[in-house]
Amino acid sequence: MSLLTTTQLTKRFGGIVAVNQVDLDVGSGEICGLIGPNGSGKTTLVNVITGIYKPTDGEVAFEGRPIHNRTPHEICALGIGRTFQNIRLLLSLSVFDNVRLGGHIHTRSRLWDVLLLTGRLRREEKEVADRINEVLDFTGLRPYRDELTRNLPYGRRKVVEIARALMARPKLLILDEPAAGLNSSEKGSLMTLLSRVRDTGISILLIEHEMTMVEALSNRVFVLNYGKKISQGSFAEIQRDSAVVEAYLGTGGSHA
Amino acid sequence: MGFEAILQILIQGLNMGLIYALAALGISLIWNATGLFNFAQGDLLTVGGYVMLSTFSHWALPYPFAFLFTCGVMGLAGYLLSQGYFFPMFSQGLHPDVIVIGTIALTVLVQNGILLLWGPHAQRFTTPLGDSPVHVGEVIVMPYYLWNIAVVVVLVALLQVFFKKSILGIAMRAVAQRPVTASLMGVRTDRLVALTFLLATGLAAVGGILIAPVIPLIPEMGGLVALKAFAAVLIGGLGSFAGALVGGAIVGVAEVVFATLVVSTYKDVFIFAILIAFLLVRPRGIFSAEISEKV
Amino acid sequence: MRLAYLKRIGLAQGILLALALVPLTGLPAYQFYVLERGLQNVLVVLSLVILLGYTGQLSLGQAGLVAVGAYTYGILCVNYRLSPWLGLVAAPLAAGLVGVVVGFPSFKLKGPFLVVNTLAFSEIVRILILNNEKVTGGPFGLNSIPAIATGLPLYYFMLVVAFLAAVATLRLSRSHIGLALKAIREDEVAAEAMGVHVRNYKLLAFVISSVLAGVSGVFFANMAGYLNPDSFTFNESSTYLLMVVLGGMDNVAGGILSSLTVTSLPEALRFMARSRMVVYSLILLLVLRYTKVLNLANLKRMMMRQRPTPYASTREQDQVNP
């Protein structure tokens, strides 16, 4: 059974159809690529899946349950984590706190626990701190634990976002252009990180322009253009698809 | 209620609305250029009124000269305020809330400064048209209502031309919409922000001059008008000139109508209730496009 | 005193503990009253530390909430002759309930829209108090309000409550709840995507903040014994905001210090007679202008030789036009 399925998913903004009847599915433990030219609706699709936009039409199901009427925080709690194309970290807080926010959905202590410093809170905070250190070790961020996020270079901020998403123990991780703006060594370590994430059993929906990365990591690839899915299959398959070539190269008179 | 009575109420409401609109215009102007909500705009209006009081009533300059002199003095004050206070705060990258609170602190300074310079007693001057009511059938119109309407119409027309046609105006709009891009294109942001303050305080001077015949000058006057002007500017749509005028009219008419038909003591409650209800339904006011955040 | 110990108890608690010693210095009644007023304002400033400092919701309506607290206490104790202790419990609850109403528009409104809404709410409260004379005493005010305690016991009671509130605020700040609030301040979309129920947490911030403001209102009623709506105006709300900003916005110790200082400043300037309010506001404007250097939180960091947290917009790309 697939983890995430969208059926005939459509999102309109006024007269513009940003996502047009897209069917998509991500299975357990696989990395799926989502590619397409700029403005093809990839980010909008992610925002509809994660509940930031309500779909105009169609359905999103996660583990067989419809989620398109859920709010973003509910969807997060169900097990979909994400990163943003234009990094959205809490810049004035430390790396530690940013990652801690990812664990928010697993906290159980209440306001009175906080005010009275109950045993439950202390236990939970201990657990959370251990888990954060685990995630920081996993992502290689341990040395920057207490650094303010705004003092980190761009590439490292991207890793912090991934760490934050991992902290929530998602079943599916949606990454919106994680490699954009990274240098080649950073890209290399990012690829290693993502394959290690997959090895822990987390599925990944990877939106990326960096084709070598998509080719190396993806089990399957979906191609969007003008909001429509124009192709799907293994990387080798879509590479041969004339519709995809046309979308990217603009042959046949259509514009890029 | 007779037709004349209804007309009279509408005239009174529009008259007050015009005054709220004048304060609202200045708030919109500064908001557009800097993203700063100027809580002191009402008090700047009061200062304008007092400067006019000195030049027109005390020094006995002819009305047009006093008018221009007041606008000049206030414009200069606005320029200095921007260059010496607000722009440095912007360029330090202070949290926007801190700068907003700066405008709130400015209200305290202005009100107490007026008290010190011009004294506590309520004062008033009028327009060259005098104070004799004009009777149109049963309906009574004060000459300064007409004067105020005329000045505001000319003023808004001038502003429109300035922002649509002149290079400076276009540059200011560019700064308002894309500050970073504009500065990359070689626009001097600090100058333009200062110019915006100059315009807004000049506008406040006109506002003060037009208000004084209707509402007597007391040090706290601007703060009191400002509360309604805030309602007007948010109902009309922050950043829109048409919105400021329409919002002012709505607030002015609504309060007089409510005071007449329901109960006068709760008219402010009514205005604020309208504001809250309205914003819940249409959070950005009448004349403002929904701006969605890029995620 | 050993420094390590000093650090462990924290600056905020340290200041409040130091205040416990003040009565031993035999402070004259007037200075003592100013100190008490400062202590009463500490609670409002803490309420704003949570609401503005942590959650990023600017409110010009705190005076209205203080009024709700003060009048609930006054009305229960005078009109219904309930025990002041009951009033002490009921007033913050009433303020908290009103806080729900004030907080509700924050789901949709941001920036000046929210600020003016809170201001409008505060004005509504004032006009309602003014016009319901049978209950509130209207323009004549509410007189002969019994106090929980007077003199020194009241001072120490207020100090204990302020201490507890400061500790609670610090605990909140460090907890996951505080983190969620700060995430809302920094980036609502990211907070929501990370599983923070933004609406609930905003409402929580408004309610906690209103409860603290309500307690402050009870203190005011206890100190003054008389309530009049003219004590809860725009001026008061804006002074509270100034206090919290000068204190470093999300800094508890800074907030406490600045509320004590800003409360005593106009009193200290009384020798200037008519020009004192002008000088007072000039000082505040200048401190705001140089707040990057002068705010107490930043001073502390400088002293501690920590890396300065720029007291800056989180929206780096467009500081001029958020």
Added chain:
Amino acid sequence: MKRYKWLLGLSLGVFFAALMLVGCQSTQPKTIKLVHLAPLTGSASSYGSFGVNAAKMAVEEINSNGGVKLPDGSQVKIEYTEVDETSNSAGAIEGTKKAISLDPLVILGPNRSGGVLAAEKLWKEAKIPALTDATSAQTTRLGNPYTFRMQISSEYWIPLLVKTAVEKYNVKRPAVIYGLNDYSKANWVATEPAMAKFDLKPVIVQTFNDNDQDFSAQLLAIKKSGADSIFLYGYTPEVGKITRQRSELGMKNLPIFSERAASVPSVFDLAGKENYEGMVTTTTMSQGDPDPRIQEFIKKYDAKYHQAFSASHVIHYDSVYIVANLVSKVGLDREKIRQELAKLDYQGAMGHYVADKEGNLVHHMRTQVWKGDHWVMLLSENYPVER
């Protein structure tokens, strides 16, 4: 770490220094300390300035004559300090605390009823007599033996105002409009029974909030009611605005009967000369009073300050003389001064001051009308003194 401690010390030091500065006081023994709790800032600051001016004038006169002669024969000067009560009740409390810290012999003020109600227990505790300004009846009915009043309770002078309206203007259908503040509300409370005595009933009653800017709704309602006169109670700016707007809405034929706030000169400026014509107000002393003592005071005030003033607010001129007189009788003893105040019988520049059992010192009341460019006294009465 050292720096951290240093900061803590510094901040606390600054704070306590400020706190100390808050009440630096001198303790020279032999002066008559008068603290005037006046609204120097805020909405009542207009009244405060007249009161302070007049009191200062009296102080300067006395001091330039060598001061006050004590019973033991020595001369003392008056040390006069003004303290801002900021026109609101919280400010009145702070101001009173400040005033008490200056250890005065007598406090002048506060000005508004809210301020008196908020602060009266403070001067009672400190056992300092206060010569207050407020007019609402309840301020002297709290059983506070230290509260005295240099104004007339509204329940006495409103009947005189109504009597003037009936006897001099033949009013039959009065309308009432009042502001929602302590002072105006007290006047309205006194109005209904006063009218009932003349078998009058207000044909319409309207209210407004302080700082309202437009009164057309209320005034048009009054116009529609067919009233023949307007009883108007409010603070100066609102009274001025309403007086003018009444004319603008074509109701100039309705005479206005108002209270001491309407005799403040700025009402004249706000309303405009033509609209102010015919304004009837109550006052403790009228500039239209031919009494030579009053005319002399007016001349002196004018020579010193070159400004018009409202007669009711300059009464602290006499307050200072009353205190000086009592000091010369009993010396610098607060309790004795209080006892003397409680049985006061003194002829001042502006009238004859007699204490009653509630601590009201002023019993002379007048009504006056503005004609051309001056006040004309209409009725003059003294209300009975109940000892």
